[in-house]
Amino acid sequence: MLRELRIQGLGVIDDALLGLSPGLNVVTGETGAGKTMVVQGLGLLLGGRSDAGLVRGGADKAFVEGIVELRRDHPAVIRAREAGAEVEDELILARTVSGQGRSRAHIGGRTAPVGVLSELGELLVAVHGQADQWRLQRPEQHRVMLDDFGGKPIASALAAYRKLHQDWQDARSELAELTERARDRAQRLDLLTSALADIERVDPVSGEDVELAAESEKLTHADGLREGAGVAHDLLAGDDDNDDAPHVIDLVARARHALGGLVAHDAELAGLDGRLRELGVLAADIAGDLASYLADLEIDPARMERVQQRRAELTALLRKYGESIDDVLVWGKGAAAEAAELAGSDDRIEALRVRLDELEPQLDAAAEKLSKARRTAARKLQKAVTEELGHLAMGSAKLTVEVSGDPAHRGAHGIDEVEILLAANAGAAPRSVAKAASGGELSRVMLALEVVTATGSVPTFVFDEVDAGVGGAAALDIGARLAQLAEHAQVIVVTHLAQVAAYADRQLVVHKSSDGHVTASGVTAVDGDERLAELARMLGGVSDSAAAREHAQELLDGASRASA
Template identity: 35%
Template sequence: MLRSLNIRDMLIIDQLELAFQPGLNVLTGETGAGKSILLDSLGFVLGWRGRAELVRQGAAQGEVTACFDIPIGHPVMAVLEEAGIPAEDELILRRVNTRDGRKTAWVNDRRVSGEVLRALSDRLIELHGQHDDRGLLNARGHRQMLDAYGGLEGDVAQLAKAWQALGAARQALDAAETRIAEIRTEEEYLRHAVAELDALAPEPGEEAALDTKRRMMQAAEKIRTDIAKAGEALGLQGAEGLISDASRWLQGAAAQAEGQLDAPLNAIERVMTPLDEAQQGIEACLDALSFNPAELEDVEERLFAIRGLARKHNVLADELSAFADDLRTRLSVLDDSTDGLQKLKAALVAAEEAYDHKAARLSKGRAKAAKALDAAMAAELAPLKMERAVFATDIAASTPGPEGVDEVAFQVATNPGAPAGPLNKIASGGELSRFLLALKVCLTGTKGGLTMIFDEIDRGVGGATADAVGRRLVALASDGQVLVVTHSPQVAALGQHHWRVEKRQTTAETTSTVVPLDDDARVDEIARMLSGDVVTDAAKAAALELIRS
């Protein structure tokens, strides 16, 4: 609910603060007094597109602040959460317009974009009137309105999920077919490459091992001679023989040396063990260097084959095994394509059937809701002196989408036999206002938590018809808040809260203000609306009678 509106330096308003109430709030005043300026200012703080020049002459900037009471679970909470603004039971919107045209907005002291303001306004305010291109006259929203009227939101949500699943199934099949087509173009290459790699069967690390072995074989003859000489130098004909002789000679002399040779003998004994290990290592190396010349050819042939395949496929030699696995995987996709595609096609058919079933059920629900809405509209139009008019909810086939296969448009014919067409193309100003009011009365139970504004929706009607319009506005306001700008005394008399818009002129400037009316002032204002500039006693009596009726 809109609780207050504070306007500073906007158009011809210098400073104005309005405190609105639940129920039917009526704003009246002479033509040109500035009623439209209030709506322009409210639209400005809500992010609506309107006049370009809004700052009052002589002021540096204009500012509008709107305060709303927000109940728990209000739809605006989702917008606040998405924008990262803490949700509270009070929502304060403030927007400033500087003289050079820059606009800045805040929501609960958090700076926001105009887009966030408009998202909030869609859930806070509904404006209805002859230029209602944001609401009931916008055919793009008729399907959603019908769904809300028929309580079909759950079916729409289920259908949206089915549409998403259908899209995923189509995408999966398309991706598989595209991949298979791509692989099929290189099938011959894949099969040849896999056969070639399987025949060679290279292992990770094998190339380095073969290279080491090859180099060792190539150098074997040269290094084998030196290693054999070293073995001889360490053997019985060399160091081992000399050390053994030395040990034998020292042991023979040790008995007469009174212990002086014990340490040398122990040292010689310790030397013998590593010397033996050295000899064993040399013998092992000599055995390793003993090879068949044909073996070198075999090693070189495999090494060159591995390196050749690596160059051919532009991968490292150690990656050939993994590369072969990848090629086999791609081939398996092709080899298993028949079964895989059949499964994906079956999944697509199932998704299509699920979507079609839910879409058909939703279409049936919409047809039922349309019939009920048309009947409700017929009942509403009669008291508004439009009993001969026809309202019809037209449902036509549309391209399938997340919201179904139906295109919905509200059509009217002002007289029996006359061609039907869109609301704003067929109805005159007064008829359009009554159509919109009747439609809003029928739809109001499906969308709560909004403040509804009706801008001269009673234009072109009077008498009993104006009274009927006013009583429907009262009904709309019974569980919420309605603001109506009106020139009709019958409508104004039914208001629960009444303000008069006045224009004040001095030699220096013209300003507009809004005055709350008490009971006596309200009688005078409605009398003025009945009689004109000169308010007579008879007009006051008539005004009092309207208020009491």
């Protein structure tokens, strides 16, 4: 609920603090005291349009702040947190309008766009003023009100329809995309098929490009490799064609021979001899390996040609499909999967067409079931609201809830358009309710709708001059209906009728004082004798009239009995 509302520098209000309670809160006061400024302040707080003309003369700015108590899972709390607000057990909203018309909004202590205030406003408060009947002015809200009133039959039918509608919409979207891109898919499939044929023809092996590059390098330098390896071999093991040429193995043997008779006399020299022996063995091993290398070294021009040809084939693949043959193989695997998917698109298109043929009659049947549930609820709603209007000084009025369905228009909410129509007088043709009623009548129509459809989804309702143009027993009925609505939600009412104010759980009086130059307004909660005096003033224009006070007491007693 809205626990507290502070207004500063707005219109005739200098500084006012409204402490609000659960149930029915009424705002009363003399004409011109600023009662409507309370509703105007609420409008600003909930994202209404700002105007520099609202700023009180002599003030730099107008300021409105509200404290709202909400459960932590309420949609308004979730939206406020999305906007960066800090929310614990209460949500603090604020709006400032400068004398130049600039506006700033704060939510939970954080600056926020005014648009977020508007979003929160629709979740928190339903304002029904003389010129602010947004729920009646928006056609989609007519459907929302009817669906809420219809309860479980509409809810279950709508859920079933939405499930089928989503499936149908998904199938249509996928079919449209596949059909629209058929040419692109065919071209892509041709490219992939050709590329896969290239790869299959070459049939590369993982790592083959690296191995062939090494072999090509070896074959290109085969003569030099043979000559160098031959020289190295001869230096190590000797040249068969030149027995006198020195070589490592012979030199090492001669060195060991020189030490042969001496190693027994010196351990250090024996160690050196051992190392010479190892050197001789190593030189012999290397010489043997060089001999094997020379024997295996191939100088085959035909092999060189085959290697170069294979490398050219692989290079052609690398230019198109990857940095290495391994990359080419990975690309080919992905291309094969994509080609298989594209090749199956025609099958998918046919399957989607079959699916749509199955879904459409199911969807039409679900839409008709939903429409039937809405028409049934519409008859009940229009009857209940028309009866309520009879208690709200609109006995000649008749409300009609029109449900018109177009099977060709399958929207997310069904095929129906819902419009609330009103014949304000007997014999008058029904017209859109927002056009057929005056401001006060609109508030009463909205009150009747809220009483009949009350679900508790909106925490607070505000009615401005809902009793305009009525009095007597009709005013008592309006007060009783407001009290009935207040059993499910917080209700704030601006009224000039004591018959309505008598039903309040809390009565707030807007009073004014004047020094001849500036008028200031304040708001105080009244109870006991003060409330009795205010009701008496509302009845007879004076607060100390014995007759008026007696009548006021009768109103309070009657309201108490009616609410018991």
